[in-house]
Amino acid sequence: xxxxxxxxxxxxxxxxxxxxxxxxxxxxxxxxxxxxxxxxxxxxxxxxxxxxxxxxxxxxxxxxxxxxxxxxxxxxxxxxxxxxxxxxxxxxxxxxxxxxxxxxxxxxxxxxxxxxxxxxxxxxxxxxxxxxxxxxxxxxxxxxxxxxxxxxxxxxxxxxxxxxxxxxxxxxxxxxxxxxxxxxxxxxxxxxxxxxxxxxxxxxxxxxxxxxxxxxxxxxxx
Ligand code: ATP
Numbered sequence: 001x002x003x004x005x006x007x008x009x010x011x012x013x014x015x016x017x018x019x020x021x022x023x024x025x026x027x028x029x030x031x032x033x034x035x036x037x038x039x040x041x042x043x044x045x046x047x048x049x050x051x052x053x054x055x056x057x058x059x060x061x062x063x064x065x066x067x068x069x070x071x072x073x074x075x076x077x078x079x080x081x082x083x084x085x086x087x088x089x090x091x092x093x094x095x096x097x098x099x100x101x102x103x104x105x106x107x108x109x110x111x112x113x114x115x116x117x118x119x120x121x122x123x124x125x126x127x128x129x130x131x132x133x134x135x136x137x138x139x140x141x142x143x144x145x146x147x148x149x150x151x152x153x154x155x156x157x158x159x160x161x162x163x164x165x166x167x168x169x170x171x172x173x174x175x176x177x178x179x180x181x182x183x184x185x186x187x188x189x190x191x192x193x194x195x196x197x198x199x200x201x202x203x204x205x206x207x208x209x210x211x212x213x214x215x216x217x218x219x220x221x222x
Pocket of ligand 1: 184185
């Protein structure tokens, strides 16, 4: 039986932007995913919202992700991290989703900037054994290969292909692949900076959420 693949796209989405949506679209097409589940985090472990760079309340970020994904039949949103509350650990999320999605298999969708940091995440060894990975190129980190971004703690567990662009977990057979996607140099932090400066974020975020993002006051209040 061929199992369908479901993308799992985790992030803070603070706020969601066109870079996220275009990336999810391209990964869907390249891997022929049945759909992509956007999974907004409750409290991301590596971002604390201090230093004048706030994180919008989870309910707001979730509402924006839902509105942004609504018109694409291949996109869906799963609020499990927000419903679970507390610090969001991807390994816990993937454990839950692996059961929930069966017999479909999850593919964790991640930008190469975040992937390169995965050695600092909770239980990276378990996470690599648990799920496939689609690692997207993202400006400015467009150079390099998957092999260069692979966390050291999993380098023995993963056998890389000679070209360094894909690999396979030696025990579980879960694969990882780097995917070239169109470079849209848009980031949530850039959007928050613009809002702090009183600038519009038109054409950076979907028009359906722009008004709410610009007027929420979260990013301009510090
Ligand atoms: P920030 O600028 O606040 O760090 P971000 O724009 O990276 O935020 P996140 O919600 O942290 O947004 O990103 C979720 C995931 O989306 C990460 O894996 C990140 O690498 C990826 N991503 C974000 N923006 C892009 C983009 N323009 N192209 C490809 N991937 C992206």
